[in-house]
Amino acid sequence: MSIDHLPRITAVLCLCLFTTVTGAKTWQHEQGTLTLGETPKRVVALNWAATEALLLLGVTPVGVADKAGYSVWVREPELPESVPNIGTRVAPSLEAIAELEPDLIVTSSEMAPATDLLERIAPTYVISVYKKGSKPFAKAREMLLTLGEILDREKRAQAILADIDDTLATQRQRLQRHGVADQPVALVNFLDDRHVRIYAPNGLYQTALNALGLTNAWPHAGNYWGFSVVGLEAIAAYPDSRIVVIEPTRPGLSQHLEDSPFWTYLPAVQKDQVYQIDAVWPFGGVFPVKRLAVNLTNSLIDGGTNNVR
Template sequence: MTKTSQYMTHNRLAQLSRCFSSVLLGFVLVACHSNTTTATRDTPASVHTTQATRILTPDWGIAAELTALGYPPIATGDLRMYEQWMGKPLPKQTIDLGIRYQPNPELIAQLNVDLVIDNFFYEHIRPMYGSVPTKSVLFKAKGDVATWQDFATATIALGQILQDAGNPQGNERVQTYLAQSQQALQQQGQQFRHRYPNIKKLAIVQFADAGHLRLYADNSLFKVTTDQLGVSLVNFHQGNKWGFSNIELAELAKLENDSCLIVIKPFSHMLQAELDKSVLWQQLGFGRERCMAIIDPVWSYGGGIASIRQFADRLSQTSLQGESVAPLNLSSRPLSNTTKPKG
């Protein structure tokens, strides 16, 4: 090969090398731009998020609290149904682990996780985490009557876990979050009492079927919410470990005139059709003579401050219906107990 040929070959290789480097740099810049754009799009403007600690939690209640504090988990379970029950979505980049109580072990093994936060409901899946540290937080009443302090204490414990994991603002954010939450609840309570001065008590239920309901009791998070709102929670029986008692439809007749029946979805069209045919339900008159409202789902099984605020938000966005509702609300369109709710 001549010197001229060698020079041309060397020059050509140099040009190809520079071209390849430029293309590679372009891919890197596009990838960085893409990641930055995604993070900006997926993060709510009102929540400052910190990615210092990569946290996994199978529990929805913990996931909601972490997100509210600005530390959304990188993965949780049953993600498809999360927003329906929790009211607010997790960031789009959150990974779905599959069923919360039976997550995908192969997927967990592939994740880069710094910390797992769960509670005793998920002890059976802890071997899947290998050597990843695991901490436990449980939001629930400590006695027969739930208090704000019960849930605040658990939230403070969560903040300490974040602090110990290398997030220096963990404790500070919790204190701010608790103060803002109480202030928001008290303001919502004032607005509710002004709007509905005749309503002093709330009976909060979910239908199991057309003849049976779950009535949430004093050991549920709804007791904390009603206390913060300045109204009473109707309680016929002591609640079970899940915070409710099972009642029959006929027991709703015991509700007093200053009470309102708050039905938490799911409340299917099939259930509504069955109630339409129920003579007892028609005689009870909820939504006509007696106060009633149907609200979107609230996560009560292990839910924390986020669920307490979620119920208050749902309630404040709903118009109570029935002749027993205060005159201030008479201009609202009446809801018959035969009217089919959306969803």
């Protein structure tokens, strides 16, 4: 090769390198940066908030963590049965993930110690909807919009958020029209027949309550997940509140509560102001806010009882 051709070859190589670099996109995340040269096609989700966001965007993950629990606690958007499970959310199988040959992994800071290992398998995006000082719904919106950019589905992400806003406004109007928006509500999951997880003003559920014009009966801040664990007697301090029981509930709970003085003497129970709604994942992304708003509105309009199924 003539030495005269070297400048031309060097120029071509530089141009190719420049095109490759400028064609890539970079996003900041909690553990560093994510740089991609093309849109990912095979995505693994290591928590349910990420799984939910991908499904909303029309992207079926090639692997998820804790698949069985998703259908019990999250339910919507529906996860196809064909999606493989790759272990638990706190300890996924790196080997199972690698076998799926993903080109993107979405995880959160709970998996921070494993980020370097995940990066060896595929580019990894780390975002935590729930951590100290975070605002869950704002962070969930950020996750959806960013994944929309990464997956070339920005318009779909924006449409999803617009639909949630419209739904919340519609449900608020329904509550006002039926005159059932004035009384506070206590949102709870039963842990056993004496203790509940009660949802606090700093949690994801509060976004739905605010949008619906409802007051949270529980005024105290919870942990960064947005809840506190209390005995049933703690609810008695708020006698004007309605109690909303969020499924799932333990088998046999109804019978235990019927025999429980802690339950039967609560003002809401005595006034038939107990409401039960389908499961809504309190540690998810944006969609649980819509799901809670619709389920809660329907239940409050239909009327209460003094019983838990």
